[in-house]
Amino acid sequence: MSYQFYLPTTGAVSFSDFFEGEYxxxxxxxxxxxxxxxxxLKGHKKESEDARDLASIINTIDDYLPYLLSIIQCLESKELQATKPIETSWRSTLSDHIIHTGSNAPRxxxxxxxYELMFVLLTYxxxxxxxxxxxxxxxxxxxPDSPTAPMPTNSPLATLYNKAADSLNTAASVFLHVADQVIPSYKLANKDSPVETLRDxxxxxxxMTMADAQSVAINKALCFGNLSKSLAAKLYLGVASQxxxxxxxxxSLKSGGGQEVASDIKKYILDGTLFYKxxxxxxxxxxxxxxxxxxxAVGFLRECKSDLKSVQQLSLTKPHQLRKSSTVAxxxxxxxxxxxxxxxxxxxxNDTVAYQDVPTRQDLQRMIPSGRSVLEMKKYVxxxxxxxxFSNFGGKDDTSYARSGNYW
Known part of the structure; x- marks a missing residue:
């Protein structure tokens, strides 16, 4: 389970119009x-979901980033001079809009x-x-929906689980890099800047994406039979906490320029919190x-059922349609x-053999342990x-092919 982001598109730009100097x-x-x-990106917007080639987009960004980072470093070292203010345009796909949504949002x-680096990395x-x-x-x-026994560790599913968790972990690390390293360098132009420019x-x-990665790792551990029930509960609580x-x-964000974070993102996160609890x-x-x-056991199952009902009630989809969808609900x-x-x-x-009292909701709440994580977040370099x-902007000692080690 992970949020279905819309990919933005961008207007045409020639960097030669903005710079003078070497290179x-x-x-x-x-x-x-x-x-x-x-x-x-324009092609992705027009393609059907089955025909979309995400690997091509990722590879293209991998090829572009070294050039973009070179421009930034040359500007900072005064090797390049801007002849006029640099402007680029990107669609804000994280914002709620009165008319447009997702990939049809205004640029x-x-x-x-x-601003360019921020949107390129967000798109990545x-x-x-x-x-x-x-x-x-x-x-x-x-x-299978209900495996009767733990799967073998050499199953092709193990590789897919690893790829899914790694992709989501990578996304989480890039989002955090944007928050900590890129947005602080962006000079907020005006109050109408898109929500993408807000660090929070x-x-x-x-x-959110790290929680998605954690949930994949938990599912893998459960499928391969090496996770205790008590630890699974703590790990799911860790996901809910994220x-x-x-x-x-x-x-808690204050909206600016009439824009707010898209309501379907908020709903996804709220649904995810309830589901993993x-x-x-x-x-x-x-x-x-x-x-x-x-x-x-009976008490916690009753509380579980109540939370699952709450997730479904937050959805506007009818039950018979819900069964065919892939939403959290x-x-x-x-x-x-x-x-x-x-x-x-x-x-x-319990009614015929154990005869144990079912604890109250308050008593059950006191029995809930603290959450834990199963994955460490990667560091984006x-x-x-x-x-x-210069030679070490990216924290490496030698230049290497941008996509080294990444093949799909």
Whole structure:
């Protein structure tokens, strides 16, 4: 499960119109690389979902970034001089708009080269997150709904799980890099700047996509049979906590220029918080059952069912349509079917054999442990620039191919 980002498009730009100094040929190459990115983003917008090539977009950004970072470094070292203020235009796909939404959102002009870098890296994060989503969808198609035994560790599913978690982890690291390294360098032009320029938005997206990566890693561990029920509960609580922090950041933002973070992002995060709290309670119930605490097991399953119902009630989709969708609410509906079976079974055992009191909601709340993480966030390291009198902007000692080690 991960959020389905819209990829932005951008207006045409020739860097030769803005700079004078050395590197005339390199500046032309930078314009050509940017033109390639603009073309693939426009093509992505027109293609059907099945025909979209996210790897091509990621590779094109990998090729463009060293040139863009070279321009930034040359500007900072005074090797390049801007002949006029640099402006680029990008669609704000994270904003709520009265008329336009998603990839049809209006393009917003921003001043400064860091505005360009910000949107390029955000687009990179969107694309890698979407690639993680594609891996998850493939997993769902290949994986049986109710495996009867742990899968072998050499299963092709293990590789897909790793790719999905890694893609989402990469997206989270890029979002955090934008928040900590790029946005502070961007000079806010006016109050009408898009929500993408707000640091808390990128931090929230980093937490959201990292939570998505964590959930994939948990599912892998459960499928391969090496995760205890009590630890699964703590890990799901960790996922819910990440979503909760993301929602807190976004919901506390003051809107500017009439724009706010898109409502479907807020809904996704809120749904995710409720869903993973429910999953944690399910595994707390299973752990209680293993330890002969049937009253506690029944109590947590009731609370789990209530949370799953809340997720579905927040959706405007009708139940029969929900079963065919891939939303969080659809997962909640499917999970509720399994929880109902468990609740019926555990209630019968408690009513006929165990005779244990079912704790109150307040007592159950006190039994909920702290959350934990299963993955560490990666650190995003920008590629090394390709021109300029410098050699270590990206934190590496030698220049290497931008896509070294990355093949799809």
């Amino acid at each position: 005339t040929s390199d500046i032309s190459d930078a314009s050509a690389q940017r033109g390639r990115l603009r073309t693939v 917003i002009i921003g001043a400064g080269i860091h 994060a969107y694309a890698t997150s979407l690639q993680g989503s594609e891996y998850v969808r493939t997993l769902q198609q290949m994986q 938005v990128s931090v929230a997206l980093s937490k 979503y909760e922090m993301a929602y807190g950041l976004i919901s 429910a999953m944690a309670k399910k595994y707390l119930a299973l752990d209680a059952n293993d330890n002969q605490n049937m009253g506690v 659809a997962r909640a509906l499917k999970e509720e079917d399994a929880v109902n079976d468990l609740l019926q079974k555990f209630t019968m055992i 920008p590629p090394v620039p390709v021109f300029g009198h």
